[in-house]
Amino acid sequence: MNQKDQSIRSMVESAVRATKITDIHTHLYTPAFGGLLLWGVDELLTYHYLVAETMRWVDMPYNDFWAMSKRDQADLIWKTLFIDHSPISELCRGVLTVLDGCGLDVSTRNLKAFRAYFDGMKVEEYVDKVFETANLESVVMTNDPFDDLERPVWMKNPALDARFHAALRVDPLLNSWEDAAPRLKSWGYNVDSGFSGATMGEVRRFLTDWIDRIDALYLAVSLPPTFAMPEDSARARLIEECIIPVCREKGIPFAMMIGVKKLVNPELRLAGDSVGKGSIESAEYLCAKYPQNKFMLTMLSRENMHEMCIAARKFRNLMIFGCWWFLNNPSLIEEITRMRFELLGESMIPQHSDSRVLDQLIYKWVHSRKIIGDVLVDKYTDLAETGWQVSNEEIRRDVADIFGRNFWRFLER
Numbered sequence: 434m435n436q437k438d439q440s441i442r443s444m445v446e447s448a449v450r451a452t453k454i455t456d457i458h459t460h461l462y463t464p465a466f467g468g469l470l471l472w473g474v475d476e477l478l479t480y481h482y483l484v485a486e487t488m489r490w491v492d493m494p495y496n497d498f499w500a501m502s503k504r505d506q507a508d509l510i511w512k513t514l515f516i517d518h519s520p521i522s523e524l525c526r527g528v529l530t531v532l533d534g535c536g537l538d539v540s541t542r543n544l545k546a547f548r549a550y551f552d553g554m555k556v557e558e559y560v561d562k563v564f565e566t567a568n569l570e571s572v573v574m575t576n577d578p579f580d581d582l583e584r585p586v587w588m589k590n591p592a593l594d595a596r597f598h599a600a601l602r603v604d605p606l607l608n609s610w611e612d613a614a615p616r617l618k619s620w621g622y623n624v625d626s627g628f629s630g631a632t633m634g635e636v637r638r639f640l641t642d643w644i645d646r647i648d649a650l651y652l653a654v655s656l657p658p659t660f661a662m663p664e665d666s667a668r669a670r671l672i673e674e675c676i677i678p679v680c681r682e683k684g685i686p687f688a689m690m691i692g693v694k695k696l697v698n699p700e701l702r703l704a705g706d707s708v709g710k711g712s713i714e715s716a717e718y719l720c721a722k723y724p725q726n727k728f729m730l731t732m733l734s735r736e737n738m739h740e741m742c743i744a745a746r747k748f749r750n751l752m753i754f755g756c757w758w759f760l761n762n763p764s765l766i767e768e769i770t771r772m773r774f775e776l777l778g779e780s781m782i783p784q785h786s787d788s789r790v791l792d793q794l795i796y797k798w799v800h801s802r803k804i805i806g807d808v809l810v811d812k813y814t815d816l817a818e819t820g821w822q823v824s825n826e827e828i829r830r831d832v833a834d835i836f837g838r839n840f841w842r843f844l845e846r
């Protein structure tokens with residue numbers, strides 16, 4: 434490596450290390466939500482992604498696994514994936530990156546000692562530690578008013594830690610309208626599932642109330658691969674007649690997460706969802722028909738990644754983000770990030786963590802920072818070959834854009 438390449442590498446690495454991140458999609462909660470904020474080694478081990486990996490090796494009926502206590506489940510997962518086999522999957526490696534990041538010696542393989550470390554910890558103290566270790570500015574939660582554990586907390590106006598922002602998640606509304614309608618009615622919104630009378634206005638009132646109540650940065654939904662717009666369906670009507678006008682009026686984006694096949698194996702519960710290729714045409718339709726609206730988009734299938742970049746080239750009201758769920762593996766993150774830089778420059782949000790357990794912020798960002806940094810080094814080195822010189826300030830500017838500023842600027846538009 435010549436000196437020029439070396440200095441590009443060290444400038445990029447130091448910018449990537451030093452820049453604080455806004456993590457735009459997680460499943461974490463501010464501590465005011467009590468037990469909804471998951472943290473500690475047993476939660477890490479029983480993460481649903483690891484349950485799916487464990488079930489490949491063990492022969493027990495799924496229900497027997499679900500009947501076990503969390504600690505017993507964690508013991509089984511630890512033994513199966515870390516002791517009986519080597520923990521080379523990205524998810525297992527993630528657990529080790531977290532423990533190592535907490536200063537624990539993973540070579541001891543001593544789960545008891547790891548537990549003892551977390552047992553002595555207060556959650557507020559641990560939030561500070563994780564934010565510092567992962568070098569985060571803030572995270573965006575996923576807030577579902579249809580969730581019976583979460584809704585009552587919001588109704589009491591909880592005091593939020595300012596590092597946790599809200600996003601209004603509306604899956605039940607758009608994916609199971611027949612069940613959602615009676616619930617809205619029971620909360621005082623005069624709707625009926627046949628869309629008669631005041632229904633659309635009342636759904637808009639419900640959305641507006643919740644955006645205001647939680648101060649939502651954006652509205653979000655996860656959608657099946659079959660999601661289609663336009664379409665003669667309850668979902669399409671609700672999007673065009675309720676979501677679009679409310680988002681427009683509030684000036685907030687509508688984030689679509691497309692490609693989840695729910696419960697292909699119901700016995701695996703939360704771990705039972707799968708992936709399917711979605712239609713980019715639906716996103717293109719919305720971006721073209723509603724140029725005054727802002728849309729965010731991530732998709733679950735690798736096959737959608739290229740056309741998603743092209744759609745973003747065509748629509749400046751579209752912000753693509755993250756390597757979602759089954760795409761959140763080093764080989765795919767690298768491929769996708771490279772492609773996005775090549776097609777869009779820095780005008781996208783390369784990653785979000787999707788953390789469900791607080792501690793995961795550490796590993797998801799340690800792993801992704803490294804890959805994004807390596808790809809950037811390649812890109813600046815290619816520029817250097819033409820004679821173009823990129824300064825330290827410019828590198829810091831670019832990294833600050835992709836790690837947070839692009840998101841905040843998009844919200845302000």
Ligand code: RAT
Pocket residue numbers: 460575655690703758787789
């Ligand atoms: O990544 C996950 O944990 C998934 O189970 C989903 O929650 C997904 O990220 C989503 O936001 O729907």
Ligand code: ZN
Pocket residue numbers: 458459460787
């Ligand atoms: Zn998610």
